[in-house]
Amino acid sequence: MATLTDSDVTLDIRNLQTHFATDRGVSKAVDGVSFTVRRNETLAVVGESGSGKSVTSLSTMRLIQSPPGRIAGGEILFRRRDGSVHDLAKAPESLMRKIRGNEIGMIFQEPMTSLNPVYTVGDQIGETLRLHQKLDRPAARAAALAMLKMVGIPAADRRIDEYPHQMSGGMRQRVIIAMALACRPTLLIADEPTTALDVTIQAQILDLMRRLQADTGTSILFITHNLGVVAEIAHRVAVMYAGRVVEEGDVRSLFKNPRHPYTRGLLACMPHLGQGKGASARLEAIPGTVPSPTARPGGCVFAPRCAHAQPACTTAEEPALELVEPGHTARCRRWREI
């Protein structure tokens, strides 16, 4: 059994490596990622496609298909409900079955494909409770109904018997949240939970997640590409690029004082609501694209797209995450100057 000294930490990922075997060689989708998520805290992992953020969340749940994928190194320390700490990277599948959907709840992007179309939503939420909490049918139904009410589904006693296709996207995502939280997980992993939703529905769901966290104290690992959503929901943020965390910190510190050129670029390239056509300033696009995970550049992985790169950035070894202010780290050798 592993140990975690800080009793407030729910999840501690240390130097995680997840690799995929491909025709073009080994793809290091996650290449040395470390972060922690505490009780009552939302950590947002933000990045573009190919950054490795979703593979990180799938690795945590041990849902990486193998082969071609495998966890090649590192630790995923998770504190169970009974206080014991386990390294999920090496946990047997029998233990993962007890944890998944029970102590770790999951919400995925696409609300239609994560629900089974041939069962009513009540049956699907009830199944989780019967399996993990050993409730009988009537008790599971009563608990499912309570969950549907908690996530704000109107006329829940009628809708509990509906099928997923009878519901709108926003309602389905509420059902998924109800299902994910049914067993009172200590950790909720939400992978782009609002990306497929309209903004007015997204606002409802984020509001719901905030309220539920305040009630239950659940730790949330929130995966997204949307910095606007991050600012709304996160307490802390880890910015991922090309399989690594390039900057991590408290949400206010990271948004107000971003130190890594990639984080700065991401923030600068989004138009703000107040920025009109008259504004002569162009959007500051980051040139180029994310490097292929099978052919990453040496040195700093962001250097080829970085306006501040110097020869040393590509020739010297990749910089480590350095403390730039309390609780805020960045992986850039030039963070002091820029």
Add this chain to the structure above:
Amino acid sequence: MTNAEPLLRIRNLQKRFPIRGGLLQRPVAWVNAVDDLSLDIHRGEVVGLVGESGSGKTTAGRSILRLLEPTAGSIRFDGQEITGLSKDAMRAQRRRMQIVFQDPYASLDPRQRVRDVIGEALDIHGIGTKEDRRDRIAALLHKVGLTADAMDRFPHEFSGGQRQRIGIARALAVEPDFIVADEPVSALDVSVQAQVVNLLRDLQQELGLAVLFIAHDLAVVRYISDRVAVMYLGRMMEIAPSESLYDRPRHPYTLALLSAAPTPDPDAPRNRVLLDGDIPSPMNPPSGCVFRTRCPFALPACAEPAARAMREVAPGHHVACIRDDIPAPASAVV
């Protein structure tokens, strides 16, 4: 800009889709995807069209180009009514009206080299000669920020942002006056979005294009548009010059949409107008104002047919709401 006949003049455009059922697959109901849409787009003007899924914005864009046949209404392009035109006559018009699609992965034929993707448009419209074809394509690729050697490659060899550049080059190949850009950046990563938005803005200004820019991202729309129209459940709720719409939205739906947009600033005030529920079924829209079932400011009179009328509340600022006391964004509270 307001006196001249606009390049595009749309009046009372309607597009209905049948819902078929029963043994004979007869229409059993109708969906009004676009209902009573009127809009002018002037030469060189960018009009943003925003709304959530199901608002009818994509159907509107396609009906205007007659990629979908409108059910009723009038579309005049450069003074000519195009709704009744034959296929051949319409093809000639299409040279002047083009579209850029949302998904750069689905909108390019994977078996065509880039030079054929773009060359096809030139062939159909009989533009240029065989000899100058290569130069023409190279110039187009250069214009969208790609190099000439891209022309001999296949779409799968390009990233999403590069593919969208190819889609833009294809649309521009026939030198159109008007482009419908249907969510052109929403499938792209944020860092690449900015590249493509900058490109579209530069090309629009350089070529004096009129653009209908369809999107759900309000910040991107404001950045590129002169005027913005907001649609909900097939109907236009509000249209105004960008500044006026964003600074002082008059329709409760616009207000809700603006307040729901997440801002990348953890200290931004969150004066949310949280809407209850979802968009109603377009098969059975509410009477009167279609937004009234979710509107926090609805009155009994909103159910009357008169509540659908557009009225001008400030110069060029039209709104389909009967109330004048909708709060300004800063003072709107949850």
